[in-house]
Ligand SMILES: Nc1ncnc2c1ncn2[C@@H]1O[C@H](COP(=O)(O)OP(=O)(O)OP(=O)(O)O)[C@@H](O)[C@H]1O
């Protein structure tokens with residue numbers, strides 16, 4: 244007994260030693276990587292013709308101009324509205340659809356093929372058709388964003404349902420729960436990590452869908468700034484919305500991760516987080 | 520009341536393997552009765568069909584032939600007259616211990632304040648009143664198993680079905696929980712059918728031990744130990760314990776030479792014909 248206690252004390256000490264030289268926090272590593280990247284870009288970017296490329300300080304100057312004349316805020320508003328609508332509906336439709344396809348054999352056999360097929364659909368080619376249906380404005384943009392983002396959400400949810408341990412479903416069955424109750428109270432929470440992964444993947448596709456829509460329907464929003472400045476050989480300005488979009492996607496991803504930890508705090512505890 | 524009978528229960532599984540289709544005869548006309556308030560242990564070599572028998576009794580699996588009755592009425596599927604305790608507790612990881620027990624009660628239709636009170640009552644019964652707000656990953660294996668037992672007991676089933684409930688626990692925790700189960704049984708007088716690999720556990724807890732071999736009933740051994748069984752150390756040291764234990768050990772080893780599990784190719788044997796060599 245004494246022996247065990249002593250050994251435990253020894254490990255505790257060892258643990259403290261490890262704590263003392265804690266590894267660098269993640270965010271410092273991320274920021275450092277970004278700085279190095281920007282420095283290289285600045286250095287090599289300055290050596291090329293400004294039509295063929297640009298560099299961070301020039302892009303930042305263009306960014307300030309776009310903020311001053313209000314174009315950026317306006318374009319952002321124009322882009323975000325169809326984005327949020329299309330992406331939001333994709334989540335609201337995609338999650339239940341994935342749950343049902345994953346849970347019910349008939350639904351899987353009937354609809355699964357449309358989902359796997361739809362995921363690979365070359366949406367750009369269909370834009371002209373969508374324009375015929377939805378016109379050139381807001382609706383078609385929301386539709387393109389919706390179509391781009393719904394498939395990864397459905398597929399991930401579907402896969403998630405497939406991986407729910409049979410034993411947990413049997414807990415519900417042993418308690419005489421109906422299919423609907425099992426779906427809502429057992430399958431849905433057990434699938435949450437997969438759903439969240441799908442929603443994250445969909446962010447990237449939704450952003451791509453948004454820019455495609457702005458290129459190929461009525462030119463507007465952030466995509467509009469890209470096209471217009473490219474036409475004027477103003478490469479620095481062209482990079483501004485591109486970077487804004489990337490920042491937006493990263494921010495949204497972070498927000499979703501935060502939501503996930505808020506709704507499903509148990510997940511981080513169950514899953515192995517240890518990493519080198 | 521709470522009498523469970525398995526009547527001529529057979530179960531065939533069809534396996535699709537690379538080489539074709541195989542039929543596994545997991546159970547072959549298995550019949551036995553667990554009387555009201557009785558504790559029966561199901562024991563037998565690995566793969567002899569214990570889990571299958573228990574799952575059929577619960578209604579999680581359907582029998583290929585035969586039937587299961589509770590108090591004389593044939594079951595169809597799961598019901599609140601039977602409660603299941605799983606080998607690995609199978610708590611819902613996103614719910615606290617309390618919510619896990621409440622979950623079962625909610626499924627049964629209970630609502631409101633009674634939910635919490637009843638759940639607390641059963642968590643206290645299994646000695647967990649202090650950890651009710653922990654999630655499963657914050658509980659030890661033994662504590663999880665207690666929650667699993669509380670969840671099954673809370674719906675007040677006539678019969679408790681348990682598949683190696685203490686099999687995954689360390690020896691000390693197992694002994695503690697065995698003692699607690701005896702107390703719970705003394706207090707609630709539930710009918711209990713449980714699967715075990717542990718001879719001592721079977722003798723210590725059960726009134727009768729059903730020994731299975733190759734999907735069949737091999738022997739039913741009476742345990743002549745009086746209830747209440749309180750001083751477990753003394754019981755373990757008693758002559759009756761040793762004799763019963765030896766008797767069951769012999770019954771288990773009777774069929775040791777026969778081929779295992781009753782696996783045979785489909786089509787070679789007709790329906791209901793068992794693949795394994797006959798014992799006796
Ligand atoms: N779902 C299934 N599909 C196919 N075969 C199965 C299935 N479940 C069980 N079996 C087969 O039925 C037989 C009995 O299995 P069962 O799980 O009931 O054994 P057991 O007595 O509980 O064994 P153990 O003591 O190892 O848990 C085994 O041969 C097993 O391979």
Ligand SMILES: [Mg+2]
Pocket residue numbers: 569570571
């Ligand atoms: Mg088993």
